[in-house]
Amino acid sequence: xxxxxxxxxxxxxxxxxxxxxxxxxxxxxxxxxxxxxxxxxxxxxxxxxxxxxxxxxxxxxxxxxxxxxxxxxxxxxxxxxxxxxxxxxxxxxxxxxxxxxxxxxxxxxxxxxx
Numbered sequence: 001x002x003x004x005x006x007x008x009x010x011x012x013x014x015x016x017x018x019x020x021x022x023x024x025x026x027x028x029x030x031x032x033x034x035x036x037x038x039x040x041x042x043x044x045x046x047x048x049x050x051x052x053x054x055x056x057x058x059x060x061x062x063x064x065x066x067x068x069x070x071x072x073x074x075x076x077x078x079x080x081x082x083x084x085x086x087x088x089x090x091x092x093x094x095x096x097x098x099x100x101x102x103x104x105x106x107x108x109x110x111x112x113x114x
Contacts, residue, residue, distance in 0.1 A: 001066040002026040009047050016046035024050055025063045076104060 004027040015022055028036040028051060037055030039048035053059050077083075082100055085093050 001063060001070065004029070004031060009043070012050055013044055013046055023053065025054070025059060025066070026050075027054055027060075027063065073104065 002024070007026060007029055012024055012026075015024060030036045031054075034055075037051050039051050043051075054063075077100065080100075085096055087093060087096060
């Protein structure tokens with residue numbers, strides 16, 4: 001699942017090449033327009049399948065769950081000061097993110113346990 005504001009057809013194609021069985025749940029731009037779910041001429045086969053899949057009611061229900069899962073985590077990250085990284089290099093950013101994930105999971109465990 002991904003935020004609908006960041007739709008990149010190249011990314012969808014790349015994911016489909018890496019793992020053809022992966023389903024992408026991300027609304028197309030202008031998702032309020034019913035025509036945005038129809039395949040467009042000149043698009044790759046995986047983009048056409050993605051549009052058709054996101055036009056289904058079941059896919060929209062699955063995507064609605066994103067708000068309850070990822071948006072909560074994003075809000076908690078910002079409330080805990082994780083708005084930008086103060087380190088450079090991918091290895092250091094990954095380390096910081098791993099620490100945040102561990103702490104987040106521990107806090108959620110303690111909250112759900114009580």
